[in-house]
Amino acid sequence: MASATAKGAYAKTSLPTDLLPTDLARIVSQTHPALLLAAYYIRFPAFVADPVSTLLGSLLPLAVIQIVYATICLPPTGSSMKPMRKPKIGALKKTTAEGPPGRPLTAFFALLLCLVSVPILTILQVLFGAPATTHIPHTLLSSAHLALLAIFPLVYVHGADSGKWREIASFYSPIDEVFGGAVGCLLGAWLGAVPIPLDWDREWQKWPVTIVTGAYAGYLVGKAAGVWLLKGKRIELD
Template identity: 75%
Template sequence: MASTSPTKTTVPAKLSMPVELLPTDLARIVSQAHPVLLLSAYYLRFPALVADPVSTLLDSLLPLAAIQIAYAFICLPAVGTTSKPVEKAKSGEKKKTPEASSAKALTVIYAILLSLISVPVLAAVQVLFGAPITTHIPHTLLSSAYVALLAIFPLIYVHGSDGAKWREIASVYSPIDEVFGASVGCFLGAWLGAVPIPLDWDREWQKWPVTIVTGAYAGYMVGKLAGGWLLKGKRIEFD
């Protein structure tokens, strides 16, 4: 049975702490506006997605990437940096910024490239869970690209290739935060999104992969809000 328990005051060194947003007013505003922007854009494109999934997903891929990159750049600490406020420089000294824009830009490129590499892996996972293996290949690859941008990209941006951290993530024992919660929610939402497909309702929106992408978006939003507000700092434990 899974349960959540608050992070103890004394956390073993091998366990990580939840990701904190950058300590700026802009980061807080963008973090709250981010899910609204994503859902609004998806809602406006939903009729086109139902009518022509491949073209719509392809056309919307770059805008989604731009939104995710802006969210990460403005709100999240890049791997190897800190989210703590920068101390004010003494008089006559230049202000030191540990999160230089150039370093964050390189982290964005790194995270995007690794996210793209994960697309075939995510597509293979979808096939194992029942996606068409000989048809609808562009549909499966594009839906996997959306999951990669929503769930994988932010995780790589904040954690890089830290093996210990990724073992925590893979075992679902990472402390819940906005990034991890959104990723877990995205995967769960995509999985649950497959439920309506085999039902004999004869609806256009049931075709592959409309409900998968819809579930990924919905789960991402729920997980992001829960991780940032309701369950932050807790860990999923299996009794």
Template identity: 50%
Template sequence: MAVAKTDAINVLNTDTAKLYTHIHPILVLSAYYFNFSSIVADPVSSLIKFLIPLNVLQIAYVVICLPATGTAQPPPVLKSSGMKPAVQKKSPKGKSVSLASRITPALLSLTLSLALGTPLLGTILILFGAPLTTHIHHTILCAAHISLLSALPLIYTHGIDTDKWRRIAALMIPLDEVFGAAVGTCIGAWIGAVPIPLDWDREWQKWPITIVTGAYVGWAVGKVVGGLLVKGKVIDLRP
């Protein structure tokens, strides 16, 4: 697999953004860990309840850390000695994009990720072997969690341009912590399906617990790897 370097989404050039972007996966995984036993005991009820803190954490992340689609991205920080640190770019009107102005696109991204992403991902889960006539609520909730983890930040930073989403689906945009998290979520969910058919007779093997757990772990790994290790590289699947 070859890779090529190109531009990527940068975290906003503020101290709060730089700090919270690293704290965010710890908060999300910690919240999931402390709710895991209840998710195993009652998946539907617990996954519904866990949507609330996940919504809050994801909204806080995009509002605090990411540039909304259509706004100027922060320039990369200059590391050479003697150079002035990079400053955040301003909007076309000459004013910095305020925190309040980022809340509306964040809420819109949340709505779209649930309204559009959930049925799409639910259909994909069924095509990949999810129960078709039973566990419907389980599958919908699994899709909702995957969508909030992966699609919400993508919609917030890339908008809903059809051509852009064709490139996202074809893995033609650069890796960064947003796209890396989305790819990691999908890979993690796919790997999470492995323990389900194994004859271990464990409660946590029931649908969709391992899928959701794999999605959360994969999301965190993808966010870190995409943001720190391979940022700006484009996956090339050509032989």
């Protein structure tokens, strides 16, 4: 009964996240998946040959891509889009003065929380079967990639809103490209573990190649579903 009550409250108050209403935001949002996919595809052979060095070297480019995407396309936490729809002179001045500086600060805050989430994601990976005493750098770095893909956009948009995070943790947040991308990323990482124990004797089966590949693929699929297929819908677990 309490769960149904909470879901009813969410349904009344929670809305999916919309892109910023600019042409640049629409263009960047559409090219963002292609850029991630191309960058991952190009580095995949190096990733299979040397996972630790490749994951480490890819962190900064991935962080830059995610920061650019978030600051151009997504409303920062605490922002309102009403001034864009009702262009009053005072509101426009306030948006011009306070909007741009707030985005870098929000991105910095989101990156800090990404760092905090890395050990949590690492523990979760160990609980789901990652090597506990070996391949520790591999697991930490794969968790850092998961954090930048899934956690960073969520924090950028929702900040420290405890009610929203309870909704996200219960998988009852309305689906949009941010929440859809996060769910797809985590689900893809989980499904990526399937080929590891199979007796195919392939180099790409080693830890954590399939995990990270599944995370990237799931992120792109979930993001696309949140834009084109499922926006505003909710995951029903019961």
